Amino acid sequence: MYSVLAWRNIWRNKRRSLITILSITFAVLLACAMRSMQLGSYDRMIENSVRFYMGYIQIHKDGYWNDKVIDNSFHYDSVKLNQVTEIKGVQTYVPRLESFALASYKNQTKGSLIMGVDPRRENDLTRVKEKLVEGSYLTSDDEGVLVSKGLAEYLNATVGDTLVLLGQGYHGANAAGLFPIKGIVRFAMPEQNNQMIYMSLAKAQWFYAADQLITSAALLIDDADEAPRIVREIKKSFSSEDFEVMDWKELVPDLIQSIELDSISGKIMLMILYVVIGFGMFGTYLMMTAERQYEFGVMLAVGMKRLRLQTIILLEITMMTAVGVLVGITISLPLLTYFHFNPIYFSQDAAKAIENFGVEAVYAFSLDPTIFTNQAYAIFIMAIILAGYPVWSIYKMNPVESMRA
Amino acid sequence: MSTIIKATNVSKVYHRTTVPVHALNNLTLSIEEGEFTAIVGPSGCGKTTLLNILGGLDHPTSGKVEVAGTDITEMKDSDLIDFRLKNIGFVFQAYNLIPVLTALENVEFIMLLQKENKKVRHQRAMELLTQMDIADKAKNKPSQLSGGQQQRVAVARALASKPRFILADEPTANLDSSSTSNLLDLMARMNKDQKATFIFSTHDQRVMDKARRIVTLEDGTIVSDTTR
Structure with a gap:
């Protein structure tokens, strides 16, 4: 019944829950697309430099x-x-x-x-x-x-x-x-x-x-x-x-370094995105805690243990996050699969401008499973951290004060 | 009849502002099992504070409250929650049913907290809803019930845990006269048939008329205690 209660609580305020779920969905979709494009480009750069030019290992005279x-x-x-x-x-x-x-x-x-x-x-x-x-x-x-x-x-x-x-x-x-x-x-x-x-x-x-x-x-x-x-x-x-044997990471250190640097900037962008979405999620948690003060007070008064009440709230948050993440991945997976097999090539003028920077003028997309799992982990970890607020509120809650609110 | 609640020299002082507010002053009160008691008095006389303290929701500043021989004033918060679940039923002015659960589920919910099995929960919840003349609304959510119907579900919920006594804070304050009369009749019947102990705070004359014992408070002190 606790799960049923949590699930029904989510839909008490349909509009707000939908907005929260959609914002999570959007975050997952955007994050997956950004990361897929980044990793896809890295794969392509490595493939072009290593697989189609240098080889993964080279033997030379020392x-x-x-x-x-x-x-x-x-x-x-x-x-x-x-x-x-x-x-x-x-x-x-x-x-x-x-x-x-x-x-x-x-x-x-x-x-x-x-x-x-x-x-x-x-x-x-x-x-x-x-x-x-x-x-x-x-x-x-x-x-x-x-x-x-x-x-x-x-x-x-x-x-x-x-x-x-x-x-x-x-x-x-x-x-x-x-x-x-x-x-x-x-x-x-x-x-x-x-x-x-x-x-x-x-x-x-x-x-x-x-x-x-x-x-x-x-x-x-x-x-x-x-x-x-x-x-x-x-x-x-x-x-x-008198030979030197080098693997591809030693052969293209500049490429690896620039990829690592670019990857960090990509991760910072993702963090900014998560922070923005996180504020939205926190707003929802804040509201669902504030507007249910009285109800929480009653539940504590009639004998519900704080831990159980906190568990229900965590269940609500987890369910809401899970729905958002699942929908986000369900949309992004076929979308990114399509673009993985059909990369976006730039038109001539744009291509020339990009090639001047020494990179191939194409948006390639990766389907590395970690792209999806990492976004899911990130959103879940964020949700759990933000859930600290309602959990703390319940921990500190005085039923008499709450029912007076 | 045995004494179920014994409050001795209970005082409660609030320090919400610079001036301390003495909500209860050295109050002593005993409630016997099976009583149908109304605590009455003007607004701010300390009725709700007394009920909160008797129900273990609040701690007195001084004095002692014993429920069935157990001193609840020194209990830890977590033990009090457990104690309330096992011993006390609550009925609130604003009904306070869980809005996303049906009437039946609301009554079952307390038994779920007590870890009763599903069959027992369902059976007892239906029995109670039948006794409260609201079995036909078992599948309805609170928003689909009238105020009187919601309050009857709340009473069924309070009785579901088989508490030693039921505390009802202004239970008829939001009800029309027909619903009030109906609810009071049902509670009186539960009191008579099941020997359920009811303690009300009220300033509703209709509740006072039904009560067998009336405890009148003024400025946190009992000014009269009459039994009929």
Whole structure:
């Protein structure tokens, strides 16, 4: 009967209860949407940087990460790297020879990042073939190159045109060559889209006079969370040699830091939202305590224990909060599921403005279950804290004074 | 008949303003089991204060109140709540039924607090509503009942816990004459048939006419105590 009493009490003042429930619903909906969009964007940034570019783990010659020059490359030992793939959770390795060069076409020149790759292995990791917007993909002994869309647009070059690449090769050798454009690839991250040139590993080794050398081996693994364990195991087998093995968090510390910073600002926004909603909830609790002083006094007078009365009030508050939270999650779940599979892309002008900040112009949404559970916890904890007022009032209540009120 | 309430030298002083208000002055009163007593007097004479103290809702400034031999003046608040639940029935001027519960549930509610099982609760609540001639309104909520009907439910509720006595603070103050007469007849019948002890505070002449004992208060002191 206590539950029945609590439930019916909620609906004594339908309008007020509905407003409170709707405000909780709105808070949950807004909080879920905000957090989903934030985490979705982070996932996307990490995916673009890590999954589709760096790889979750990289092996380099020791010192390469601090001084990314071609002289810090190492001998491509496929036998040794194949051993790495025997570690549980490692799918494959992707050898790369990376360096910089000036890319010229007609009277346009731009600094670019040259990536010599094994086309098949590279596609396994970064799915670069799917990013092809024009032309065709590389083969292992290809003479041509893939140019990122932003760079191609800057150079006014297209498929079939020939680029002049000029740089510095291994141990100071001159690096110069003519490379026909075989395809154009479009990357989500502006940083990649505006400077990448892919060529076959063999061609890159020839261009940089770095025969049998690579600068990194990126690993494709089953689960990103397993990266630290895999790094530890690789370090064991590579311990006697001059290598550095880094997981993705070490590879993109700036990204992780900016995500953490942005996440804090997001949480502060959520807290502000909760405080605003909290005032609304507190108003309801204040009113439902004030207007029922007499009734509470009578209940205490006829022999109802304070604890029992407090329990009924807590039940009312919990029920009201639960309804608000459930409705909020019920609305937000299908909504966010839709946007998870159909992210919002910005229109051209807005997209360019956003890409200038170095981020992909898209609102992506995450469906991480913690988004929903955390909002539910937050609202419940807030409700319980705010319920302290009516609970305290009942604890201090004098039935005679209350009935006189 | 045995003494159910014994108030000895009870005084109550309120200090709500700079001037202390002496609501009760060294008052001594005994109530016997089965009595139908009206406490009367002008407004502010201390009727409600006396009822609150007899019912364990308030503590006297000095003096002692014993209910069935138990001194309730020194009891802790939590023990008093339990004591009230087991020993005292209350009827208030404004009925004070729980608005979201039906008449039946309101009567059952007190027995729920006493942890009676559902079957017993339902059976006794229906019996009491029948005795109060309001069984047909058992499923109605208080807002669907007239003042007189609500007060009859309140009396049924007060009797539901099988209390040693019932304190009724101005129970007819909000009722018309027909409802008042009806309610008083029902209470008199409960007093006679079930030996229920009733103590009223009132200045309603119709209640005084029904009462067998009239205790008159003035300025917190008993000025007359007559039994008919």
